[in-house]
């Protein structure tokens with residue numbers, strides 16, 4: 001596994017370990033402390049494009065969460 | 081068609097001579113059941129004195145973290161047509177210039193795929209499409225981008241859609257090409273606009289002159305305000321014409337009648353730095369003391385004009401109250417030429433964002449971070465030299481701290497040796 005893929009893996013694992021489901025960008029960066037924020041942003045963007053992370057937004061702030069297969073459906077039914 | 085919901089309280093807002101959003105929405109409700117429900121829901125909120133909207137969601141278009149704001153109502157049992165009522169932000173063209181065929185097409189898209197309600201424009205500057213369902217989001221996005229060449233704007237923790245005043249397109253006072261600057265920022269920072277990774281929102285606003293028609297100084301994390309560094313251009317003949325009552329003062333803003341201008345009371349005495357003098361024949365301005373407030377130019381536009389060596393003052397940090405109280409932007413770069421490709425400006429932006437991303441807490445605006453860590457830290461991070469023009473009231477605050485690096489010769493300090501000479 002390339003170091004980039006390894007770092008992405010670490011981000012996903014960090015997300016899985018957390019109690020809360022939604023996380024700020026700043027906090028996710030703590031999963032890969034050796035990487036500067038601009039680089040970390042690229043990794044997180046890739047994870048979003050690959051469907052391994054997804055955005056949640058209040059409209060004023062944005063957070064990141066792990067996707068579930070039926071997220072949108074659940075949200076629409078008011079289950080989350 | 082009779083509307084489903086009775087709205088006696090909202091109906092009060094239809095009275096009076098002014099425009100009413102209730103009247104507008106009722107008109108659309110004739111053909112759009114979601115607009116009927118939205119009125120019913122609002123009436124319920126007025127009755128309960130509580131909001132009935134849930135905050136936020138995961139819905140969006142693929143690859144974008146902003147531009148769509150998920151909105152769900154918490155009484156879908158009563159108002160099923162607004163169970164999902166997502167907002168979309170559309171990036172408005174610089175200075176809001178449209179062709180009518182674009183507006184018509186936009187209306188067609190939204191009539192078919194959304195509630196038919198717009199907000200021209202939201203306080204962010206974007207065109208706001210109010211209310212659609214998840215399954216329509218990608219289709220609307222496709223038509224916006226492919227048929228209108230329009231994009232979604234910013235929302236969430238990203239750079240928001242930049243905004244500028246009408247500038248040189250219509251205003252003789254503009255010291256900047258505001259459209260070009262807005263366009264340049266929009267295109268250069270596409271990633272920051274669409275993929276949120278900042279601690280919180282970040283706004284750029286551009287005003288062509290210190291009249292600041294987009295209120296950049298109060299509403300933007302980075303305010304770009306046009307100014308000049310040479311002299312105000314004076315047409316003495318026209319000054320005398322104002323005084324002689326041959327012209328309408330204030331460009332007609334306080335009445336369309338010609339009247340003799342009381343230049344002493346209306347201009348000279350109101351100059352904030354008292355840098356003007358009128359001897360009955362000629363107007364003299366000590367430009368080195370002029371703070372470019374625009375007052376004299378606003379009163380006598382035919383006689384006075386901004387100088388010709390134009391550029392921008394860059395200010396940073398304004399915001400509305402959330403964590404801290406409201407704040408205005410502070411001057412960081414008193415003058416910058418601001419000509420394409422704006423490299424000097426973008427270099428500054430890069431350093432500013434790096435510092436904020438590194439040190440900003442979640443939901444902390446740049447202005448609040450500067451308040452927390454100090455302007456000194458911010459200037460250091462952005463390689464900007466402190467300048468008296470950054471200080472509101474010089475000598476007001478006597479506590480001045482120096483770094484050995486900032487003082488010729490510097491100094492060094494040995495705390496241990498100090499303690500040998502001074503008992504604690």
Ligand code: HEM
Nearest residue numbers: 475476477478479480481482483491493498501502503504
């Ligand atoms: C160049 C040398 C000094 C400087 C720059 C200096 C600076 C200051 C400053 C800035 C304060 C105000 C602190 C505040 O109100 O928050 C202060 C208070 C004070 N300083 Fe100094 N100081 C100096 C020397 C001295 C010396 C030599 C003494 C006495 C031997 C002294 C006695 C005091 C006293 C009594 C106060 C008032 C404390 C109070 O109001 O609670 N200072 N000084």
Ligand code: SF4
Nearest residue numbers: 245251254288289293
């Ligand atoms: S800010 Fe100045 S340049 Fe822009 S429209 Fe207003 S008066 Fe004109």
Ligand code: SF4
Nearest residue numbers: 351370371373374376
């Ligand atoms: S622009 Fe303002 S500060 Fe400058 S001369 Fe006119 S009134 Fe005075």
